[in-house]
Amino acid sequence: MxxxxxxxxxxxxxxxxxxxxxxxxxxxxxxxxxxxxxxxxxxxxxxxxxxxxxxxxxxxxxxxxxxxxxxxxxxxxxxxxxxxxxxxxxxxxxxxxxxxxxxxxxxxxxxxxxxxxxxxxxxxxxxxxxxVVAFHTEELALSTGPASARRTLLDRLALFMDPQSADHRARYAQALRARHELLHRGAGAAAQASSELDAFEELCALHGAALTRARDAAVNALAPELSQAFARIAAPDLTLAARYAPGGSGDAEEARRALREHRRRDAHRPSAGFGPHRDDLALELDGHPARVVASQGQHRALTLSLKAAETAAIASVRGxxxxxxxxxxxxxxxxxxxxxxxxxxxxxxxxxxxxxxxxxxxxxxxxxxxxxxxxxxxxxxxx
CATH class of the missing domain: 3.40.50.300 (P-loop containing nucleotide triphosphate hydrolases)
Structure with missing residues (x-):
């Protein structure tokens, strides 16, 4: 490709x-x-x-x-x-x-x-x-807004690195919804021990682990490009670091165990407490959370840097x-x-x-x- x-x-x-x-x-x-x-x-x-x-x-x-x-x-x-x-x-x-x-x-x-x-x-x-890489007004809050926007950025890059990651993401989301419905439909022991629940958790574990690995690779490709872009766009005396903050695990067996252990708690939650749907891209300025310490101008520069890094990383992967x-x-x-x-x-x-x-x-x-x-x-x- x-x-x-x-x-x-x-x-x-x-x-x-x-x-x-x-x-x-x-x-x-x-x-x-x-x-x-x-x-x-x-x-x-x-x-x-x-x-x-x-x-x-x-x-x-x-x-x-x-x-x-x-x-x-x-x-x-x-x-x-x-x-x-x-x-x-x-x-x-x-x-x-x-x-x-x-x-x-x-x-x-x-x-x-x-x-x-x-x-x-x-x-x-x-x-x-x-x-193509698009930068539109909704992405001005990329560094300050919800983690879902940063997950979307990682998924766009992951698509070029591993095209199957999109299928893993879709199948994980589908299985996670089914698990959620089963847990909420009957929070009793019988529902939690059902073979149907086991089957959906197996899908969550397999596809979730694959998605976690794809996003981890995307962060590894993005991070060095981001540091260089921020030094050019913002200030060379500030150090910007990006790291992957996974909500799940890249090991399917570990994911399978965590989902089973969290059944009772997840039955009373709006969403599962474990899994890549809780992933984030952590951004730090000189070792401190950028969300907390960055000025308005620095957040604008950080957002532009994220788009520049996305562009450069895709260019490297896609050629x-x-x-x-x-x-x-x-x-x-x-x-x-x-x-x-x-x-x-x-x-x-x-x-x-x-x-x-x-x-x-x-x-x-x-x-x-x-x-x-x-x-x-x-x-x-x-x-």
Whole structure:
């Protein structure tokens, strides 16, 4: 699945979106665009379709939205089908570029995907073929918000390192729900000793241990990239460390024992007290919890660093620089945050799509005019 670095230059190949065709997607009725190879700035007022354009790129690459889990919401009001078709090219210095066309469509809440007109072996193989990394407003609380957001980040990276991790995660969640229902349906000894409960705990142990190992590997790949990115974006005199705080175990036998021991207690809890659904990515500044000691500006820098690290780690694993999608980057930017943003953009080595209400803030002297393209969105129309 991975493409090697160019043998002559040593540089990681870049993934480019050369052409995008959007039909009946949110408020975008018909959009056809040929982006610039480096930076694409999409400006406009709020509610005009800027975010929907980035969402369509993400959808064409992954079959998912970064805004909603409900695919039916992507279909334009009054339309039957929403689709996004993208021509992706892996641009390599020493060899001929690799090109493909990926299409994702939603009809009656069902999603269909194609690569060059053919159905891929799995959704995981589709989602990892053309890597994109999205940074949107909800991720501004990545370092301060609930652990679920940080688990999602680890799962995105784990998908590239071990595509089966997505299946393990889904099967673990399904088995955990079934165990929870059994325990709450009858908290007595008979329910707790049932063979059905044993079977669901076996699934929880096997898939949960596999998921724990996948996330542990993801943290090991992410942590060094995160430390380097934070030193560039924030301050070199501060040390940022990331470590995996597992809620379960990578050993299936240990997980099996813990689930059995916790049955009585879990029967009276809203969720199980053991397992990867309780995982977290612990972030520490100079040895102290970042959630407690970091300033508002440092949290902003930490969030940008997490996205830079995610991008770099995926590039290393996948062998191609991901496309970076940045939504609403000009919101609440003061001079310090603006400097952090442009340092972050300087770390991005691939193609970038950026939305803003303040085009005047996006000054990029290091990018040639031929490598930048500016667009305006109004009422779902791109110009």
């Amino acid at each position: 991975s493409a090697p670095a160019d043998e002559l230059t040593g540089r990681t190949p870049s993934l480019l979106l050369e052409r995008l065709n959007i039909r009946e997607f949110r408020n975008l009725e018909r959009v056809d665009v040929e982006p610039a190879p480096r930076l694409n700035v999409i400006a406009g007022n709020n509610g005009q379709g800027k975010t929907s354009l980035l969402e369509a790129i993400y959808f064409a690459a992954t079959s998912r939205s970064f805004r909603t889990p409900r695919a039916a919401e992507l279909v334009r009001h009054g339309a039957a089908v929403a689709s996004a078709r993208a021509r992706f090219v892996e641009r390599r210095d020493a060899l001929a570029p690799l090109a493909r066309e990926q299409t994702a469509a939603v009809e009656q809440k069902r999603c269909a995907v194609r690569i060059d007109g053919n159905r891929p072996p799995s959704l995981a193989s589709f989602a990892t073929r053309s890597p 191609v620089e991901p496309i970076l999608l940045l939504d609403d980057v000009s919101s609440e930017l003061d001079p310090d945050r603006t400097a952090a943003l442009f340092t972050f953009l300087g770390l991005a080595r691939g193609q970038v799509f950026l939305t803003t209400t303040r085009r005047d803030l996006i000054v990029t002297p290091g990018i040639a005019p031929s490598e930048r393209r500016d667009f305006h969105v109004e009422g779902g129309v791109l110009s």
